[in-house]
Amino acid sequence: MKNLGDTDIKRLNREWRRRTEGRVALLLDDLQTPFNVGAIVRTAAAERVEHLYLSGATVTPNHTKAHKLSMGTERFVQWTQFETTNAAIDAVKDAGYRLVGIELADTAVPLHEVTMGESVCLALGHEERGLSNAVLAACDELAFIPQLGRVASLNVAHAAAIAIYEARRRSWQKE
Numbered sequence: 161m162k163n164l165g166d167t168d169i170k171r172l173n174r175e176w177r178r179r180t181e182g183r184v185a186l187l188l189d190d191l192q193t194p195f196n197v198g199a200i201v202r203t204a205a206a207e208r209v210e211h212l213y214l215s216g217a218t219v220t221p222n223h224t225k226a227h228k229l230s231m232g233t234e235r236f237v238q239w240t241q242f243e244t245t246n247a248a249i250d251a252v253k254d255a256g257y258r259l260v261g262i263e264l265a266d267t268a269v270p271l272h273e274v275t276m277g278e279s280v281c282l283a284l285g286h287e288e289r290g291l292s293n294a295v296l297a298a299c300d301e302l303a304f305i306p307q308l309g310r311v312a313s314l315n316v317a318h319a320a321a322i323a324i325y326e327a328r329r330r331s332w333q334k335e
Contacts, residue, residue: 177208181331184209184324185257185281187248189295190216191316193287197221198229199317200284205233207324211255212239213281215248216292249298257281261299262323263291264313268302271326275301282323287316 164172186209191197197219204212212221219226220241221234242248252259260274261283283299285291296302305314305322314322 179332180208180328181278182276182327183257183279184327185211185213185252185255185279186320186324187213187215187252187259187281187283187295188218189245189248189283189291190286190289191218191284193316194219194223194225195229196287196315196317197223198226200320201226201230201237202233203317203321203324205230205236207328209237209324212237213248213252214239214241215245215295216286245292245294249295252281253298255279255281258301259283259295259299261285261291261296261302262305262319263296263302264304265290265296265302268304271303271305271323274303276327276330280327282320282327284316284320284323 184207186200186204188197188200201221214220221227221230221237221239227234240251242251257279258277259281260276263285283291283295285295305319307314
């Protein structure tokens with residue numbers, strides 16, 4: 161047993177890209193912590209997220225601290241910053257995405273039960289307040305990540321990674 165070398169890793173990733181269908185995007189709603197945005201950007205680049213829609217006071221991926229944490233991977237992800245939350249929502253809908261909010265809300269279903277479809281945009285909200293009322297109202301469905309421990313919620317970057325992975329995993333199960 162040995163670790164994969166660069167060529168083997170490229171080959172492995174190429175195979176998984178061929179096996180992966182569907183579009184995934186993210187709507188980042190008022191994420192103000194650069195380190196969270198940077199971590200999300202790095203995960204988004206690793207899992208081929210098509211676009212980041214930034215609303216509210218969301219830090220941009222090229223912010224110095226976000227860039228440092230993402231290790232420059234923002235160059236692999238397209239993103240647009242919108243002046244209003246409604247403009248971001250409209251752009252998501254115009255691009256043909258089903259909007260699924262990741263939120264602890266009374267109508268949310270477990271993430272593994274939510275309907276994502278072939279084109280899904282996962283909405284993630286402010287680190288403390290969650291999704292804004294405008295985004296909550298625009299979501300086609302809300303999902304939560306079941307947790308078994310004594311902690312009430314996850315860091316938004318970790319929640320994003322889990323949600324992105326779930327969206328990608330579904331296309332792999334179709335085989």
